Amino acid sequence: MNPLRIYVLLISVFLGIYAHSQTKSNDSVPVKNPKHQLFIGVDLLNPVAGFFADKKNYSSFIAYKIKNRWLAIAEVGYEKNIYNKNNWNINAKGVFGEIGINYILTNNYEKSGEGFYIGGRFGYSPFKQNVKKYPLKGMNPEGQIQIIGEGSLPEANVSSGWLEAVTGAKVQIGNSPFYIDFMVRPKFLLFSSKQKNVDNLVIPGYGKDKGSxxxxxxxxxSYKLF
Structure with a gap:
């Protein structure tokens, strides 16, 4: 996705949330602030996008306010995806998990838990990879490297881990216990166990295509339990 579009979308969402929170703060009645808060939630974007793409991704999360502006986060999910370009055809499927923290930047979190936040995550995925096709390269009579054939590998268990930064926002839907969550998540690959030195081109929870x-x-x- 074009980074410019991502940030334009992010700014638009943040401005809408800010206006919404200002309206609520003017109309709100002081209440006792809860010491701890617990949220459970699900991703809606990826399941909907899965109707139009090879990527099938489903995830849910739990967030618990441990102290003041700090929340502990745990996320689990399942993804099935395909890498099919540049003479490669790889299928991957498996679970992934992430743990981390959020730090709420805005002040109206005390009553409702909503606001802008930043955070970090460590992610890990043990998954199955099936390399249906990969290019075999050799040297032609002119001394140039070129593709001379193709090979394949059986399904194998591999894994990858990554770190990610999080910038997001949470906004309450009216006075209900339901909230809308939006996040932008840059991810940085830390390590991978590989099959015969073949790069993991599809990693559940991280994404696809070669790169760090x-x-x-x-x-x-999300839904606020308390």
């Missing part, structure tokens, strides 16, 4: 950095969006809904 990626970026994803999260748009979902």
């Amino acid at each position: 950095a990626n970026i994803s969006l999260f748009w979902g809904i």
Whole structure:
């Protein structure tokens, strides 16, 4: 996705949330602030996008306010995806998990838990990879490297881990216990266990394509238990 579009979308969402929170703060009645808060939520963006793409991704999370502006986060999910370009055809599927923290930047978090936040996550995925096709390269009579054939590998268990930064916002839907969550999540690959030195081109929870950095969006809904 074009980074400019991501940040334009992010700024638009943040401005809407800010206006919404200002309206609520003017109309609100002082109440006792809860010491702890617990949210459960699900991603809506990826399941909807899955109707139009090879990527099938489903995830949920739990967030617990441990102290003041700090929340502990745990996320679990499942993804199935395909990498099919540049003479490669790889299928990958498996679970992924992430743990981390959020720090709320705005002040209206005390009553409702909503506001802008930043955070970090450590992610890990043990998954199955099936390399259906990969290019075999050799040297032609002119001394140039070129593709001379193709090979394949059986399904194998591999894994990858990554770090990610989080910038997001949470806004309450009216006075209900439901909230809209939006996040932009740059990700940085830390390590991978590989099959016969083949790069993991599809990693559940991280993304696809070769590279040490990626970026994803999260748009979902959460429910405040207390």
